[in-house]
Amino acid sequence: MPPARCQSVTQVTGSRNLQQADEPRFPPVASLSHSASHSASRSVAPQFAIVIPMKNEIGACADLLSDCVAAVEGLGPFEMLVTDDGSDDGTGAALEAWARAHPEVRLTVLRHARSAGQSAAVHSGVRAAAAPIIATLDGDGQNPPAELPKLLAPLLAADAPARLGLVAGQRVKRNDPWAKRAASLAANRLRGAMLRDGTRDTGCGLKAFRRDAFLGLPYFNHMHRYLPALFKRDGWEVGHIDVAHRARASGASKYTNIGRALVGVSDLLGVAWLIRRRRSLPVWEVAAITPGDDRG
Numbered sequence: 001m002p003p004a005r006c007q008s009v010t011q012v013t014g015s016r017n018l019q020q021a022d023e024p025r026f027p028p029v030a031s032l033s034h035s036a037s038h039s040a041s042r043s044v045a046p047q048f049a050i051v052i053p054m055k056n057e058i059g060a061c062a063d064l065l066s067d068c069v070a071a072v073e074g075l076g077p078f079e080m081l082v083t084d085d086g087s088d089d090g091t092g093a094a095l096e097a098w099a100r101a102h103p104e105v106r107l108t109v110l111r112h113a114r115s116a117g118q119s120a121a122v123h124s125g126v127r128a129a130a131a132p133i134i135a136t137l138d139g140d141g142q143n144p145p146a147e148l149p150k151l152l153a154p155l156l157a158a159d160a161p162a163r164l165g166l167v168a169g170q171r172v173k174r175n176d177p178w179a180k181r182a183a184s185l186a187a188n189r190l191r192g193a194m195l196r197d198g199t200r201d202t203g204c205g206l207k208a209f210r211r212d213a214f215l216g217l218p219y220f221n222h223m224h225r226y227l228p229a230l231f232k233r234d235g236w237e238v239g240h241i242d243v244a245h246r247a248r249a250s251g252a253s254k255y256t257n258i259g260r261a262l263v264g265v266s267d268l269l270g271v272a273w274l275i276r277r278r279r280s281l282p283v284w285e286v287a288a289i290t291p292g293d294d295r296g
Helices: 037-045 061-072 091-101 117-130 145-156 177-193 211-215 223-233 259-274
Strands: 008-011 048-054 079-083 107-112 134-136 163-170 206-212 237-243
Touching: 048 061, 048 117, 048 145, 061 079, 061 091, 061 145, 079 091, 079 117, 091 107, 107 117, 107 145, 117 134, 117 211, 117 223, 134 145, 134 211, 145 163, 145 206, 145 237, 177 259, 206 211, 206 223, 223 237, 223 259
Parallel strands: 008 107, 048 079, 048 134, 079 107, 163 237
Antiparallel strands: 134 206, 163 206
16 A cells, blocks of 8 residues: 555635536645655555545544545555545544554545535545546445445456446435435436436445546536436446445534525536537547558
């Protein structure tokens, strides 16, 4: 396992509407910790990265990181990237303390100067990752890290299909209040009817995907709820794996049913618009020809 890599980043990533055409702007990454071991860690390239968005999860963060390390140990060299999305409960300090206590883990702690939302937090982590394969899970501890190997296996396999872009987890039994489960069921049915993405549960944070494919998707607020449809829009194949779900042991949900519904309607219409105007040529059908090539 590569030595530690601990960075702290200030990134201001605001909300982005589907109608905006300008590219998001990101300030440079600033490292607060640099040592010989940090430099040496770059000699071993990670095969995959675990990206975790967090906001006010001081009660869950330490155990979650330890569980992630235990779950993927033996799969190959990896890195972890945690985005502290404007926490004000000490989550950032707890993450840095965990990093100091586990110097054998290659960890990057990213920090948003203000809360920008889950999609922005995931996007910041993916952009900062060096590995070509990304696995994500929520920072509240409800997504069991033990499920990560199942999601990563299809993409890490030597014979992984070249067109497989995303492996999406689907919760088999949700450990959430009845009202939240009912609202999610209704939203998933509506989304499935409109987008026909073939996914039963897009709200599950457990996912694995190709980094370059993800960064090629349209970037907007709440995009994490529409990844299967967006990957399919770009011509990628999407796989599904049933996963477990745990009850929240600490902290509080960052969403309300009403708030989720209000933004969900406009997001759904926007994603449907994007799909109708999808690119006509998949990325793997674009060939680069350099001077001197035999063009036939």
